[in-house]
Amino acid sequence: MYLFTMPMNKARKTIVLATAAAALAVAAGAAAGTNLSLVAYSTPKTVLGKIIQAFQQTPAGQGVTFSQSYGASTDQARAVANGLRADVVFLSTGDDVNLLVDQGLVDPNWSRQADGGIAADTVVVFAVRNGNPKHIKGWADLVRPGVQVVTPNPFSSGSAKWNILAAYGAERRLGKTDPQATAYVQQLFRHVVSQDTSGRNATNTFLSGKGDVLITYESEAQAARQAGQNLQYVIPRQTMLIELPIAVLESSPSKNVANTFIRFVKSPPAQELFAQYGFRPVDRKVLAKYADRFPSRPGIFRIDDRYLGGWRRADKVWFDPSKGRMAKIEQAVGGPTAG
Amino acid sequence: MARRAGLRSVAVVYLLAVLLGPLAMVFYRAFGQGVRPLWVALTDANTVHAFRLTLEITAIAVPVNTVFGVVCALAIVRRRFPGAGIVNALVDLPLALSPVVVGLMLFLLYGRTGWFGPSLAGHGVQVLFATPSLVLATIFVSLPFVAREVVPTLRELGDEQEQAAYTLGASGRQAFWRITLPSIRWAVVYGVVLTTARSLGEYGAVAVVSGHIEGKTETATLRVQDYYENFNTAGAYGIAIVLAAISVLVLLALTLLRPKEGA
Amino acid sequence: MTTFLSVVVLLPIAALVWSSGSHGRHAFWSAVTAPEAVAALKLTLGASLLVAAVNAVVGTITAWVLVRDDFTGRSLMNAVIDLPFALPTIVGGLTLLTLYGPRSPLGLDLAYTRTAVVLALLFETLPFVVRTVQPVLHELDREAEEAARSLGAHEGRVFRSIVLPNILPGILSGVALAFARAVGEIGAIVLVSGNLPFRTEVAAVFVFNHIQSGDENGAAAVAVVLLALAFGVLLAVGGLRHLATRHERGT
Numbered sequence: 001m002y003l004f005t006m007p008m009n010k011a012r013k014t015i016v017l018a019t020a021a022a023a024l025a026v027a028a029g030a031a032a033g034t035n036l037s038l039v040a041y042s043t044p045k046t047v048l049g050k051i052i053q054a055f056q057q058t059p060a061g062q063g064v065t066f067s068q069s070y071g072a073s074t075d076q077a078r079a080v081a082n083g084l085r086a087d088v089v090f091l092s093t094g095d096d097v098n099l100l101v102d103q104g105l106v107d108p109n110w111s112r113q114a115d116g117g118i119a120a121d122t123v124v125v126f127a128v129r130n131g132n133p134k135h136i137k138g139w140a141d142l143v144r145p146g147v148q149v150v151t152p153n154p155f156s157s158g159s160a161k162w163n164i165l166a167a168y169g170a171e172r173r174l175g176k177t178d179p180q181a182t183a184y185v186q187q188l189f190r191h192v193v194s195q196d197t198s199g200r201n202a203t204n205t206f207l208s209g210k211g212d213v214l215i216t217y218e219s220e221a222q223a224a225r226q227a228g229q230n231l232q233y234v235i236p237r238q239t240m241l242i243e244l245p246i247a248v249l250e251s252s253p254s255k256n257v258a259n260t261f262i263r264f265v266k267s268p269p270a271q272e273l274f275a276q277y278g279f280r281p282v283d284r285k286v287l288a289k290y291a292d293r294f295p296s297r298p299g300i301f302r303i304d305d306r307y308l309g310g311w312r313r314a315d316k317v318w319f320d321p322s323k324g325r326m327a328k329i330e331q332a333v334g335g336p337t338a339g
Numbered sequence: 340m341a342r343r344a345g346l347r348s349v350a351v352v353y354l355l356a357v358l359l360g361p362l363a364m365v366f367y368r369a370f371g372q373g374v375r376p377l378w379v380a381l382t383d384a385n386t387v388h389a390f391r392l393t394l395e396i397t398a399i400a401v402p403v404n405t406v407f408g409v410v411c412a413l414a415i416v417r418r419r420f421p422g423a424g425i426v427n428a429l430v431d432l433p434l435a436l437s438p439v440v441v442g443l444m445l446f447l448l449y450g451r452t453g454w455f456g457p458s459l460a461g462h463g464v465q466v467l468f469a470t471p472s473l474v475l476a477t478i479f480v481s482l483p484f485v486a487r488e489v490v491p492t493l494r495e496l497g498d499e500q501e502q503a504a505y506t507l508g509a510s511g512r513q514a515f516w517r518i519t520l521p522s523i524r525w526a527v528v529y530g531v532v533l534t535t536a537r538s539l540g541e542y543g544a545v546a547v548v549s550g551h552i553e554g555k556t557e558t559a560t561l562r563v564q565d566y567y568e569n570f571n572t573a574g575a576y577g578i579a580i581v582l583a584a585i586s587v588l589v590l591l592a593l594t595l596l597r598p599k600e601g602a
Numbered sequence: 603m604t605t606f607l608s609v610v611v612l613l614p615i616a617a618l619v620w621s622s623g624s625h626g627r628h629a630f631w632s633a634v635t636a637p638e639a640v641a642a643l644k645l646t647l648g649a650s651l652l653v654a655a656v657n658a659v660v661g662t663i664t665a666w667v668l669v670r671d672d673f674t675g676r677s678l679m680n681a682v683i684d685l686p687f688a689l690p691t692i693v694g695g696l697t698l699l700t701l702y703g704p705r706s707p708l709g710l711d712l713a714y715t716r717t718a719v720v721l722a723l724l725f726e727t728l729p730f731v732v733r734t735v736q737p738v739l740h741e742l743d744r745e746a747e748e749a750a751r752s753l754g755a756h757e758g759r760v761f762r763s764i765v766l767p768n769i770l771p772g773i774l775s776g777v778a779l780a781f782a783r784a785v786g787e788i789g790a791i792v793l794v795s796g797n798l799p800f801r802t803e804v805a806a807v808f809v810f811n812h813i814q815s816g817d818e819n820g821a822a823a824v825a826v827v828l829l830a831l832a833f834g835v836l837l838a839v840g841g842l843r844h845l846a847t848r849h850e851r852g853t
Contacts (some may be wrong), residue, residue, distance in 0.1 A: 037552075042568040045391035069551040070565065074814055076551075083460070084468045099816075153797060155811035194714050194796035195803075197810065200568050201793060204696070209704030210714060210796075226447040227570030321817040322636070331637060334800030342757060343671060350667040353660045354679060357724050362685060368697075407606055424844070426607070428836035433611060434782035435832035437806035438789070440825045443813055444614035447621055454617060479610060485777055491771040492737045494847065525737035533733055536687035543618035543691070543789055560690040567692060579693040586688035587681045 017138055030245060032063025034257045040090040041073035042200065043219055043262050044120075044244075047277035048090065051270045072198055074158035080105065080249070087252040089260060090119060090244065092159045094303065095311045097245045110247045119246040120266050121280040122219035123300065124166040125233045127206055134212050138236045139170045143187045150211035153195035154319055154326055160199065161240050161319060163215045164326060166309055169317075170238035172307035173299050181307075182325055187335045203273075207231070217242055218294070221328045222278025238299035244279070365583070369576035380574030381581065386562050390581065395561040396470070397538040400477040404534050408485025409527065415486075415517070416493040427490070433482045438543020441479055445472055445548050464573045468550030473558065476544035481537040485530030490527040528593045536586040615829070620821035632826050633820035639798050639808055643824070646805035647831060650784035655725040661731025668732070669739040684729050691789025699794050699805060714796035718770045722790040727783050738772035741853055745805030759853065763777050770846050778839045785832045 040048055057131060066263070069076065069084070077096035080086045081103045089106075097117075098126040111117040128136050134147060142149055143152055150162035167188055170302035171181035193211055195200040199220055206214035216233070219242075224231040246265060248258045264270055271281035275290040287294065301307075308314050318325045353392065356422060360535075369377055380386060415423050449456045449466040459466060466472045500522070503512045512591040520527075549556040559578050566574035614673040633639065640843060641737055668680050686694060700706070703713035710716050742765070750760045790807040805828050812821035 042565075046571060047563075067555065070553075070568070071546075075547070078446075079468065079547075079550050080381060082446050082453075082467060100407045113358045148770070153811060155815045156797075156807070158814070186461065192798070195798055197792045197807065204699075204793065205714075205796075208699050229570060276628060319815060321812055321820060322632075330799045334638075334641075334798060337801050346663050347667050350664040352730075354664065355777065357721075358686065358728055360701050361694060361725060362682060363720075364697040364700050365689070365693060367811075368700075388687075392768040409609070418823065422839065425842050427840050428778075428833055429607065429611060431836050432615070432829065432833060435785045435829060435836075436615075436778060437809055437825070437828075438612065439810045439813060440804065440821075441614070443818065443821070443825075444618045447617040448614060451773050467627065475610070480610065482772045482781060483782075484698055487775050488734055488737060491734060491775045492741055494771050495738050495741055495768055522741070523737075525740045528804050529733045529737055532684055533687060533729060536684040536729075536832070540688045540690050563690045564692060567696075576606070576693065579689050581772055582688050582690070586684055588685065 003235060015069055017298065018258050022241045031060055031257045031260065032235065033069060034063070034260060035065045036087045036258055037067045037069070037085050038085060038088050038252060039069045039086040040075050041076060042070045043092070043217075044090065044224055044277075045070045045278065046223075047273055048212065051265060052070065054099075054269055054273065055261055055264045058264065060257075061264065064257060064261075072157065076098075077158075079326045086138055086249050087187075087254055087258040088246065088248055090246045090265075092242070092244055093161065093311070094243065094245050095161065095315060096158055097247050098311055100247070100249075105215060105249055105251060106247050107250060111245070111302060112256070115244050115282045116243070117247060118243040119182045119262075120219075120244050120271075120282060122217045122242045122244070123235060123280070123297070124162055124240045124242065125218045125221055125235050127214040127216050127221055127231050127233045129212065130230065130232055132232065132234065136213050139167060139174075139184070139238065142167075142215075143184070143191060147191055148193045148211045149188065149191045149213055150194050150196070150206050151192055151200050151215040152199050153197060154247045156195075156197040159217070160202075162217070162240060163315075164217075164318060165303065165314055166240035169240055169301050169305060169307050170236065170299065173238045173301060180189050182329075185325070186332055189329055192333075203231075217225065218280070219278045226278065235295060235297055236299075237297055238301070239297055241302045294328070326329065357457055362583075365579055368572055369580050370573075372573050376571070376573040377577040380566060380571060381577050383574075385557065386559075386574075386578065388554050389557045389562040389578075391579050392470070392473070392557070393539060393582075394585075396473050396477050396558065397535055398416040399474050400481055400538045401531060401534050405485050405527065405531055406441060407482070408487075408530055408534075409444075411524075412489035412493055412523075413485045416490055417498060431483045431484050433479050433600045438480065438541070438545075439547060440546035441476055442547020443450055445476060445544070448499055467548050468552065468557070473545055473556065476548055477538045477541050480541055481534045484533040484537065485527065488526040488530035488533070489523050492523050496522050518586055531594060532586070532590045535589045537585055538580045618822050618829075619826055621819060622826045625819045629819060630823045633817075633823040638803070639805075639824050640727055642803050642805040643828065643831070645719065646785055646828065648742040649716070649719050649804070650724055650781050651835075652720060652734055653727055653784045654777045656724060656770055656780040657727055657731045658777050661728075661776055661780075662735055662769070663734045665735035665739055667840070669736055675701040677709045683732050686725050686728050691726065691787070692793065695722060695790035695793030697788065698725060704796065713794050714798075714802065715743055716795075716802055718796075719791055719802060722794050723784045725788050726790055728782035730780040730783065731773060734776035734779065735772040738769050759842055767846065771785050771843050774839050774843045774846075778836050781835055781839070785828060 052066050056064060060088045071112040073096050074093040074183060077091060077099045080089060080100060085155045095113065097106055101108050108259065115192055141147065151163050154160040154164050166186060167185050168181050171184045194205045196205055199216060202214060203216060203220060203224060221231050246262055248255055248262060252258050264283060268283055268286055271283040275281050275286055281287045304310050319328060367563060415427050445467065446453060448454050449459065449472065500518050501514045502516055540560060545556055546561060551557055551561060560584055563575045563578045668676060699713055702710050702721060704711050712721060746764050747760050750764055786806055788810060791804055792807060797803050797807050805824060809821045809825050
């Protein structure tokens with residue numbers, strides 16, 4: 001706009017316009033005929049399909065074809081680590097992206113990009129029975145006598161790690177010490193009646209009638225509701241922000257186009273689509289627009305919170321298969337020495 | 340007669356509880372929202388491709404395992420070589436491996452850092468996340484059935500007829516085609532049916548090695564998982580019904596084609 | 603045949619065994635003797651043996667009914683026996699959950715218990731004994747039975763002395779298959795058992811969890827032990843058959 005209000009002679013204007021058009025044409029032309037491989041986790045399949053279509057309508061996305069793969073986040077990461085061709089990955093935890101970083105497939109500085117490398121967010125929520133008969137509002141309610149909890153197993157489902165860290169982080173936020181908060185998690189697991197191998201299976205368990213409360217994610221609950229399932233949920237005051245990372249693969253032969261796509265995913269049109277399909281946009285303006293659907297909470301915290309210390313630390317402390325806290329908790333709750 | 344009715348009711352009650360009940364539920368769920376969502380799900384381009392891929396894989400795995408099964412059974416039963424008992428147990432072993440482990444093993448062999456992965460990749464051969472690994476996984480998990488069916492029948496039959504044929508001047512091949520094969524026809528039929536059904540329904544190992552690339556490496560069972568993940572019950576159960584129907588058709592075709600039973 | 607067997611079966615298993623040992627004997631041993639692993643292995647073995655035994659009896663009865671009996675619906679029954687295979691395991695699990703879970707129309711709630719593990723396995727292994735006994739029954743020479751009956755033997759005696767020894771190899775074959783399958787089954791179980799460590803977690807789920815959390819060597823170790831145990835049982839079943847049919851050999 002500034003260009004056109006400047007006092008300029010006609011020739012210059014024409015040259016500028018022509019150059020801009022040429023640049024666009026080159027960008028569009030350069031991208032046309034490219035095929036991008038998108039490897040993502042399962043829940044965003046529908047919204048990513050829409051975002052891809054929208055991207056293909058833009059000049060930069062004209063003529064770009066996509067090959068799409070959806071599966072459990074950690075499975076997808078491992079597949080890419082074992083040779084599955086990918087240009088862009090969109091996973092459910094930074095942990096899974098770190099798996100690729102460790103293999104040299106993703107730039108270690110991926111989380112230093114705009115928005116910390118995150119494309120969308122969601123939060124940990126409690127799905128409850130209709131009418132919330134057991135009046136479940138916060139984490140303390142989950143360990144009341146008689147309350148049965150459903151949550152996926154963090155060892156089989158990478159996404160389930162969010163649930164554990166949310167429980168621990170919430171307690172720390174409420175002022176408990178490290179040992180007290182860890183004891184809470186152990187207490188919580190005494191109430192767990194099913195440890196499914198994935199978030200979706202846990203949702204299925206809950207929908208089949210088992211348990212009083214399901215620890216799940218807002219995006220999952222919204223997806224269920226949009227599919228016609230009657231799933232009521234509550235967002236506790238202290239809850240964890242689940243940040244969904246998107247990253248480009250270093251080995252991608254079409255890095256420029258891949259990065260263009262990633263930028264598009266973080267742009268308002270795509271963020272609007274995320275919001276419509278149950279994901280919290282990272283774009284603040286769009287998030288504000290959908291504030292009714294995504295209520296804020298005073299106690300939202302992130303993986304980088306000082307009580308958690310980021311993925312690498314949390315992984316080591318909590319999820320080491322033999323020495324981590326979860327392994328000890330599982331043994332204490334179910335093992336031969338359990339009460 | 341009373342005994343007969345008694346046995347019959349045991350079988351029927353058991354089958355009702357363990358098999359027919361769940362099957363009825365599959366139909367109920369598939370048609371639960373009417374025919375339209377089912378139709379939309381089944382005619383989706385990626386789903387049609389998935390069916391085609393599954394049938395291609397089955398069309399390779401079944402003949403391979405049938406030939407292997409018959410040859411292996413003959414070797415185990417007729418040729419008393421040392422270690423026959425071990426080979427016999429080895430043939431069943433693929434079943435004992437959890438499908439996830441099968442996937443892991445294929446990663447160990449053909450992955451980016453696997454035993455053969457890098458050298459194969461150097462020659463432009465892609466095994467994982469492409470059809471070859473799907474075929475390998477399917478062959479592996481459906482390996483034992485034909486052998487397992489044929490072995491007991493061969494033992495039951497003995498080889499007198501073949502011996503008689505040899506003394507009459509028949510060659511090994513003639514004896515095989517004219518005498519052995521017809522006498523094990525039921526076993527081969529059921530073995531093929533089991534192998535086919537298993538290949539159609541294989542999920543776990545294939546899920547690990549396929550890469551889930553829509554329109555390329557998704558088999559029908561992976562589409563079921565896909566529909567399930569997206570709460571599309573009609574689609575998930577609908578595909579299951581088609582797979583079941585294919586399996587039943589194969590059984591019917593084979594039992595109708597077999598030479599009639601007779602004295 | 604041996605090349606095929608080696609490439610398709612032995613090579614992957616070799617890779618697995620190698621992986622399980624690649625962190626040393628100590629790591630292998632501690633992975634395998636971890637309390638959770640032991641509990642999972644015990645549950646798997648117990649459930650698989652139970653299921654194999656149930657199948658031996660009911661599978662034989664079903665095969666008998668399908669071959670010797672005649673009633674309306676028999677062909678239909680025969681046609682659907684293989685469906686537990688053709689259906690992806692997830693479908694089996696989901697339908698069992700609907701039928702026998704918290705919202706069961708039958709009023710039963712067996713889900714998230716060890717019973718659910720057995721139920722899922724019974725579904726997945728149903729075709730085995732039936733299909734291995736059927737062909738043998740088809741080929742069975744009825745003359746010996748007729749002769750025995752005409753000599754005054756009652757049905758039970760005829761079955762025990764004449765039919766059973768002949769179909770025993772078939773039964774044992776099916777039992778071996780059912781056991782092997784039960785040991786490795788995961789797809790239907792994960793949906794109905796709740797996978798609670800030390801209580802309803804089977805070995806396959808334990809292995810799966812360790813693969814998922816990056817402990818591939820630990821997973822391989824337990825998988826190898828499970829494989830060895832299964833191999834042992836399969837050899838034993840083969841030996842049983844050898845013993846049971848020794849009257850036939852030596853011609």
